[in-house]
Amino acid sequence: MTNPNPNPTRTAHGQVEPGFEAVRECFETNLGEVEAGAAFAVFRHGRCVVDLWGGTADVSTGAPWTERTRAQIFSGSKGIVATTLLRLVDAGVLDLDRPVSWYWPEFAAHGKGAVTVGECVTYTGGLPAVTARTVDQELIGDARAMAAHLADQEPITQPRLIYGPFTMGWILEELCVRTTGQTLRDFFRQEIARPYALDVDWSAWTPREVAAVTYDDDFTSQYDRFNTSTDALTRAIWANPVPFPRGEVVWNAAGRRDAYIPAANVVGTARDIARMYGLIVEDLHRDDDSRGNIARRSTVRDALTLFVRQDDPTLGFPFAYGRGGFRLKGVPRTGVDGDMFGHDGGGGSAHFAWPGSGISLSYTPNRLLDIGNNDHRAGSLIRALKSSMHELESTAA
Structure with missing residues (x-):
């Protein structure tokens, strides 16, 4: 397993507007x-104010990170799923408050008849993992089999x-197929990616186009406690x-x-995310x-309305x-990012918007670090962005 050394140069390519x-x-x-390599992009009121990239896209070959390099965003994919759901709800195809079984009758089995679409995308529907069978790395790429x-x-x-890494994507995939006849991926391409020329997609890529992932034992060892847990549900989830x-x-x-894993393997440029x-x-x-662009104002507001705030029992x-599956601030606070929504990803990526400040951002690294205090990268960039915003507001005043 590769453990890359830090880059010998700090040179960043791209541009920032004055003040950033x-x-x-x-x-x-x-x-x-x-x-190893990374990109960071920020839009403010629809204008790109930060567009940076640099480092190495593939540590095994030394290929550089370029302006067009896409990255895997792991659970950041859930934000793409939630955006697709936003469009499905706005079009009247799905209703967050309607039982999943309304669209997918087999889902009602074993007492799930009242579980709603909204509960499934907010991890409150009781399905954080497949618990009845062993799932291997190959099977998770069969979305419809996993949904069944x-x-x-x-x-x-x-x-x-109870948060889970994969299941919300499989459920939304099945709902999209049953209501539109299209996969979630194809619906996103047709309704969102293509109209706005977004370089964001699932599994439509080659090694040259996407940064190769790298991580070390410190990253993988964080999962050891799940492998050896005495709790069957924890083992099933993680x-x-x-x-x-x-x-x-x-x-x-x-x-x-x-493979096509709706909640986990979206790739894209930071700029377009x-x-x-x-x-x-x-x-x-x-x-x-x-x-x-995506939905009516009222649909977006409803999707961002807080639905659940709770400590996760396995991650701690x-x-x-929000009701539509976007992650909000786990601990509420005020400030330029107080209304933040979006979704981060395993290993350190971050993809969010701050509506009150007109900000949207994406950070895409290819070196994955462990959860918690060992990874300050996204946090440091967001703090620098907040500081820049405060300075700009003070100057304008």
Whole structure:
């Protein structure tokens, strides 16, 4: 397993607008000390104010990170799923308050008849994992087979919120197929990616186009406690299968590159992921409630309304979700990012919007670090961005 050395240079490519120089400085510090390669993009009121990239896209070949390099964003994919759901709801195809079984009758098995669409995308529907069978790294790429297993499974009733890495994507995939005749991926391409020329997609890529993932034993060892847990549910969520197993970096393997895992293997440029969230911010700021870029203003507001805030029982830190499946601040606080929504990803990526400030952002690294205090990269960039915003507001005043 590769353990890359920090880059010998802090040189960042790209541009920042005046007032955002601190963001470039922070990005270059991270690039020289921590990263293999990365990109960071910020839009403000629809205009790109930060567009940075640098480092190495593939440490095995030395290929550089370029302006067009796409990255795997892992659970950041859930934000793409939630954006697709936003469009499905706005079009009247799905209703967050309607039982999943309304669209998918088999889902009602074993007492799940009342579980709603909204509960499934906020991890409150009792299906954080496949619990009745062993799942391997290959099977998670068969979305409809996994959905069938979930439909034929009893729900977990307590606690209310239990986060899982894969299941919400499989459920939304099945719902999209049953209501539109299209996969979630194809619906996203048709309704969102193509109209706005977004370089964001699932599994439609080659090694040259996407940064190769790298991580070390410190990253994979964080899953050891799940493998050895005495709690069967914890093992089912985080070790059936392990998302990032030791040994081969499975996310670089040819079979995984060809797979379709809705909640986990979206790839994209930071620039276009940030721009996607900016489209939603624009919808929130419209003067009327007519159809916007992705959805009407009222649909977006409803999707962002807090649905659940609770400590996750297996991970041990607070989660908060809006009704439509976007992650909100786990611990509420005020400030330029107080209304943040989006979704982060395993290993350190971050993809969010701050509607009140008109900000949307995406950070895409290819070196994955462990959860918690060992990874300050996204946090440092966001702090630099907030500082820049405060300075700009003070100057304007």
